[in-house]
Amino acid sequence: MPEGKIIKALSGFYYVLDGEDIIQCRGRGVFRKRNITPLVGDYVEYEAENEKEGYVLTVKERKNDLVRPPVANIDQAVLVFSVMEPAFSTVLLDRFLVLIESKNIEPVICLTKMDLAEDRKTLDEYVADYRRIGYTVVETSSETMDGLHLLEGHLTEKTSVFAGQSGVGKSSLLNAIRPDLALKTDEISSSLGRGKHTTRHVELIPAAGGLVADTPGFSSLDFEGIELDELSACFPEMADRSSDCKFRGCLHLNEPKCAVKEAVAEGEIPNYRYEHYLQFIEEIKERKPRY
Incomplete structure (x- = not known):
């Protein structure tokens, strides 16, 4: 067959x-x-x-699927974030990362407009943090598209979806990889996908030796479907340490002898990542039950 x-x-x-x-x-x-x-x-x-x-x-059985865009068996999500216009946001990046991790999709963080960065020192510290956690970070500039060949290398033999806010440069990246697409720069934009993409069909287009979904990922950025006890597994640096916590099922909040909180205190886990974890915990707690 x-x-x-x-x-x-x-x-x-x-x-x-x-x-x-x-x-x-x-x-x-x-x-x-x-x-x-x-x-x-x-x-x-x-x-x-x-x-x-x-x-x-x-x-055949799927390894994962997304609702919008409706696409299955995604190998990786390229999370496109500009460093300026709109400004880089670690909380938004962490929100995307949690959603990607919960779907068992490999994330690739792609920073655009590096040539416009005003505070390069802080930015380099963030990049170092995410790389230390184990994430792939690719840096590109808006003018020269430096770093594009690195991104193309990550697309080879993979099925990828691009995701990120409006105006971060998703279309520009795809146009640089596949100039014949001639995508309008607002066409792949609406990051939350409301309205604009509701009737468009999804297509996987060949790019850089792989396949890329031609509509942006993640119509919704809430944590529906992620339970309290599942959240820390979506933070790799916490997942690595949770087995060292005194209590099984430790939520890393007020429990004694919590390996995650110790790692935060010792600077092994970035403080802002833990703050975002606490913020997301509250969001999940406040979620209305669905019947």
Whole structure:
């Protein structure tokens, strides 16, 4: 049975990439009965009627999926953050990182407009902090696109989604990687995706030897679906130390002999990261229960 990956879904058709070939497939009625909706990014088995057309028969198990954009099996999220206009925000970055970590997606932090940075010393300290935690950080400038080849190296053989605020340079980056796309610079912008992208279809486009979703990730930045006892696992530097806490299930708040709080006190975990953790804990506590 031939297999492939859905790279576009439009008007009831699924476009399945199998090697170099794209097969236009319809879904079998069995999907509707089982309430399965194939997503862009799904690995599928299909039956070919001829070289160009066929039917999707089965959808393989997903390793993750996003609601908006509706895409599955994402390897990594490129979190695009400008250092100026809009200004760099560690709390917003940490919010994105928590969401990405909760979905088991590898984050790549991409800082844009480095040439506009006014306080380079503070910025370099942040970059050092995130790299120490284990995150990949790529720095690019708006004029020369320095660092672009490093970013392209991370896209190779991966399925990626770009995410970030409006105006941070997501479209500019993708245009630099794929000039033929000629994306308008506000087209991939609305970071929260409300309204503007509601009817657009998602497509995985080839870029730098990998596939990139052509719409921005994360329509919502709240922590719906993340429970209190799951949050610290989304902070790698806390997850690494939680087994050393005295109590199992330690929330790293007021518990005695907490390895995470000790690491914060000793400067091994950046204070602002812990402050953001406390802020997110409060948000989850205040979340209204859904019935």
